[in-house]
Amino acid sequence: MIEVQLSASLREFAGGAASVAVEATTVRELLRKLVERYPRMQKRFDEGVAVSINGEIFRDDRAQRIPEGAEVYLLPRIPGG
Amino acid sequence: MNHDQSFTNQEFKIVGTRPPRPDGVDKVTGRARYGADAFAPGQLVGLILRSPHAHAKIKKIDISKAEKLPGVKAVITSADLPDLTKGDRGQLDILENCMARGRALYDGHAVAAVAAVDAETARKALQLIKVDYQVLPHVTDVDEAMKDNAPIVQPHIRTVGVNPAPTKASNVSQRTEFGHGDVEAGFKRADVIVERSYKTEQTHQGYIEPHACLASVGPDGQGELWVTTQGHFTFRNQCASLLGMDVAKLKVTSSEIGGGFGGKTHVWMEPVALALSRKANRPVKVVMTRDEVFRATGPTCSTSIDVKIGATKDGRITAALATLRYQDGAFPSIWGMLGGMTSFACYDLENVKAIAYDVLVNRPKVAAYRAPSAPMAAFAVESTIDQVAAEIGWDPVDFRIKNAAKEGTRASYGPTYGPIGIGPTLLAAKNHPHMKAPLRKNQGRGMACGFWFNFGGQTCTDLNIGVDGTVSLTVGTVDVGGSRASLSLIAAEELGIPYEKVKCTVADTASLGHNDTTEGSRGTFSSGMATIYAARDAIRVLKERAAKTWEIDVADVTWRNGRAMALKAEHGNLNELTLEELAAASPRTGGPIAGHNEVVADGAGVSFATHICDIEVDPETGHTKVIRYTVIQDAGKAIHPDYVEGQFQGAAAQGIGWALNEEYIYGKDGRLQNPGFLDYRIPVCSDLPFIDTQILEIPNPGHPYGVRGVGETSIVPPLAAIANAVSNAAGVRLTHIPMSPPRILKAIKNGNGKSHAGR
Numbered sequence: 132m133i134e135v136q137l138s139a140s141l142r143e144f145a146g147g148a149a150s151v152a153v154e155a156t157t158v159r160e161l162l163r164k165l166v167e168r169y170p171r172m173q174k175r176f177d178e179g180v181a182v183s184i185n186g187e188i189f190r191d192d193r194a195q196r197i198p199e200g201a202e203v204y205l206l207p208r209i210p211g212g
Numbered sequence: 213m214n215h216d217q218s219f220t221n222q223e224f225k226i227v228g229t230r231p232p233r234p235d236g237v238d239k240v241t242g243r244a245r246y247g248a249d250a251f252a253p254g255q256l257v258g259l260i261l262r263s264p265h266a267h268a269k270i271k272k273i274d275i276s277k278a279e280k281l282p283g284v285k286a287v288i289t290s291a292d293l294p295d296l297t298k299g300d301r302g303q304l305d306i307l308e309n310c311m312a313r314g315r316a317l318y319d320g321h322a323v324a325a326v327a328a329v330d331a332e333t334a335r336k337a338l339q340l341i342k343v344d345y346q347v348l349p350h351v352t353d354v355d356e357a358m359k360d361n362a363p364i365v366q367p368h369i370r371t372v373g374v375n376p377a378p379t380k381a382s383n384v385s386q387r388t389e390f391g392h393g394d395v396e397a398g399f400k401r402a403d404v405i406v407e408r409s410y411k412t413e414q415t416h417q418g419y420i421e422p423h424a425c426l427a428s429v430g431p432d433g434q435g436e437l438w439v440t441t442q443g444h445f446t447f448r449n450q451c452a453s454l455l456g457m458d459v460a461k462l463k464v465t466s467s468e469i470g471g472g473f474g475g476k477t478h479v480w481m482e483p484v485a486l487a488l489s490r491k492a493n494r495p496v497k498v499v500m501t502r503d504e505v506f507r508a509t510g511p512t513c514s515t516s517i518d519v520k521i522g523a524t525k526d527g528r529i530t531a532a533l534a535t536l537r538y539q540d541g542a543f544p545s546i547w548g549m550l551g552g553m554t555s556f557a558c559y560d561l562e563n564v565k566a567i568a569y570d571v572l573v574n575r576p577k578v579a580a581y582r583a584p585s586a587p588m589a590a591f592a593v594e595s596t597i598d599q600v601a602a603e604i605g606w607d608p609v610d611f612r613i614k615n616a617a618k619e620g621t622r623a624s625y626g627p628t629y630g631p632i633g634i635g636p637t638l639l640a641a642k643n644h645p646h647m648k649a650p651l652r653k654n655q656g657r658g659m660a661c662g663f664w665f666n667f668g669g670q671t672c673t674d675l676n677i678g679v680d681g682t683v684s685l686t687v688g689t690v691d692v693g694g695s696r697a698s699l700s701l702i703a704a705e706e707l708g709i710p711y712e713k714v715k716c717t718v719a720d721t722a723s724l725g726h727n728d729t730t731e732g733s734r735g736t737f738s739s740g741m742a743t744i745y746a747a748r749d750a751i752r753v754l755k756e757r758a759a760k761t762w763e764i765d766v767a768d769v770t771w772r773n774g775r776a777m778a779l780k781a782e783h784g785n786l787n788e789l790t791l792e793e794l795a796a797a798s799p800r801t802g803g804p805i806a807g808h809n810e811v812v813a814d815g816a817g818v819s820f821a822t823h824i825c826d827i828e829v830d831p832e833t834g835h836t837k838v839i840r841y842t843v844i845q846d847a848g849k850a851i852h853p854d855y856v857e858g859q860f861q862g863a864a865a866q867g868i869g870w871a872l873n874e875e876y877i878y879g880k881d882g883r884l885q886n887p888g889f890l891d892y893r894i895p896v897c898s899d900l901p902f903i904d905t906q907i908l909e910i911p912n913p914g915h916p917y918g919v920r921g922v923g924e925t926s927i928v929p930p931l932a933a934i935a936n937a938v939s940n941a942a943g944v945r946l947t948h949i950p951m952s953p954p955r956i957l958k959a960i961k962n963g964n965g966k967s968h969a970g971r
Contacts, residue, residue, distance in 0.1 A: 211732020
């Protein structure tokens with residue numbers, strides 16, 4: 132079970148919760164289960180979402196594994212210049 | 213194939229050296245081909261008609277006379293760019309920005325375009341296009357745009373991130389918030405609180421090469437685009453989507469790029485050029501003038517930021533709060549949010565909050581500018597940090613060291629940091645000789661820290677070995693700062709061959725799988741990773757060829773120093789096989805020898821820098837002179853140190869111009885007053901001292917060589933470092949960027965307090 136921390140822009144879709152518990156071993160599974168639970172999150176994910184796992188930010192790799200007990204944070208997908 | 217990206221702490225023979233750059237001779241002799249340097253038989257000249265109004269309804273566009281002018285082959289408006297976005301508002305915004313759809317949203321907004329046999333005919337045709345405008349009220353200032361009575365830029369926008377959800381149209385597209393802890397409780401514990409407001413004006417990336425492309429679309433729906441860009445694969449996908457073309461049928465080739473810095477990550481006139489070509493059934497070349505580049509591409513935001521920081525006398529920050537207002541131009545985006553995320557990222561804070569607003573104004577659509585949004589936030593925060601330090605009697609470097617983020621710190625934007633480099637950059641600054649250099653009259657010293665995310669992304673690379681043993685390395689990441697040299701070093705290191713034997717080329721979109729745009733300091737990091745794996749793939753093949761040649765088991769073959777060797781004593785009589793020998797024999801051992809890799813490179817890791825600068829201020833004129841400047845930044849591993857230093861220096865130079873001179877000046881009519889380098893003053897060589905650099909190498913655990921991205925971070929500290937230096941030199945606190953001579957004189961005359969401290 133992973134405790135996913137939500138950035139402020141995502142909390143409104145989770146009833147204001149700052150974190151939610153999700154059973155997932157990959158980023159893909161995590162995002163899929165969040166959308167199953169909170170369908171309105173799909174639009175935000177379509178706009179761009181990044182996942183921080185133990186401080187390392189993953190923008191693209193949905194196959195990235197999430198270790199048990201990892202700190203997981205959902206962030207906006209950030210562009211560079 | 214999955215690869216282990218972990219840092220391996222290997223010894224390098226070639227990586228870390230400074231061979232000549234492969235693109236140097238072409239660039240200094242004029243042989244390099246940029247965006248405007250492609251030609252096609254029958255090509256036409258494309259020109260774009262632009263709105264002279266900041267905000268207007270377009271009631272009618274009459275192109276009939278223009279179409280009839282001899283020599284005109286196509287005239288287009290938004291009618292020739294139908295909405296194929298299927299409800300994707302972001303895509304529709306891009307389409308509308310490329311060509312106005314019933315309304316002009318900023319001075320310079322494209323409203324029509326022509327393709328003609330020559331420039332003179334095209335210019336006459338533009339004059340024959342009659343546009344019936346109904347001028348509307350406009351707003352160009354970020355704070356004015358947030359007021360209740362401000363003209364609304366986008367009527368469909370309702371502010372996101374506000375509870376309850378508003379029903380009224382607004383220029384505030386979103387409100388975002390980051391942070392943790394209890395800032396109110398933290399401020400109560402502080403011995404000193406400094407609270408101040410800051411402003412930064414809009415700037416442009418200022419690349420020397422304007423946007424240019426040659427577009428050719430045939431009646432069969434196949435097309436080609438030669439373009440100056442930071443991401444030709446992204447441009448291909450965007451243009452194909454907007455024009456209803458198949459991605460595979462649009463081949464995009466990136467030219468050499470004369471600077472991008474984020475401004476060429478986005479399409480501006482390329483879909484228009486393709487649409488002109490499609491209608492004219494001939495190639496069309498469009499080259500923007502400098503006026504157009506300023507008015508109608510993607511400058512960075514202007515901002516208005518309030519910062520409040522409290523600290524105890526023993527040097528510990530107890531609370532930090534920022535409210536940031538960023539204008540995104542006429543289309544909603546996330547630049548304010550990004551400022552909010554980066555604002556306090558350098559510090560280990562128990563109580564922190566950043567509230568960010570993204571605001572619409574009648575200005576061009578903002579694009580990224582090298583660590584987008586971070587420099588402005590850093591200016592406000594680092595200026596305040598200096599003032600807090602002064603109030604409690606702490607040295608500014610020691611105060612930052614005391615409060616710097618470290619491994620295990622919860623970042624102000626959320627996640628917990630792994631190993632990071634801000635502590636080492638601060639210590640290096642403290643011990644740097646620059647800190648001890650004497651200052652003369654009217655000179656002041658300032659320092660500041662900066663933070664930036666770095667990214668990886670989709671990358672695809674081919675490595676082919678020629679029959680003479682030289683290597684063609686084909687990459688899809690546009691080279692904006694020397695990555696071809698770095699990637700050649702990496703390939704040479706892996707293969708064990710001289711650097712001179714490797715030729716790196718940026719391929720067109722038909723030759724490789726998708727490669728993400730070169731942004732986010734990802735070029736060497738991600739393509740470097742793909743090059744390592746492609747080289748190792750090729751080595752696997754080389755070993756197989758050696759095994760075949762020797763008729764032994766491939767498990768008994770090793771690759772070292774550019775040659776295959778047979779292990780085990782029973783193979784003792786076998787001579788080594790060099791890469792050249794294996795390449796020469798390749799037709800008879802299985803054909804071409806090549807390696808390939810696709811990777812989604814993640815794990816780039818965050819990046820920090822500390823800058824020191826000395827400024828002299830003339831108290832009678834407000835004129836400033838940069839006396840000395842030092843950049844200290846963690847690069848993880850400097851593959852080609854000259855290029856890393858170049859990135860540090862280039863970013864610092866841009867920050868210096870931004871801090872002291874550059875700004876967009878809009879008139880009351882909402883028109884840009886200074887769309888040219890004469891009145892938009894970027895630094896030239898004579899304005900700057902030699903910028904000293906110190907590369908720290910704290911390996912990135914997420915890359916085999918420890919590489920971190922380096923291209924962006926060093927534009928983050930300069931605004932603040934210079935503000936702190938100018939403030940120390942002038943004896944007054946400057947809070948408005950750029951700190952041009954009139955602003956400095958005014959501050960001196962008004963006696964701007966050095967800090968706004970209270971308790």
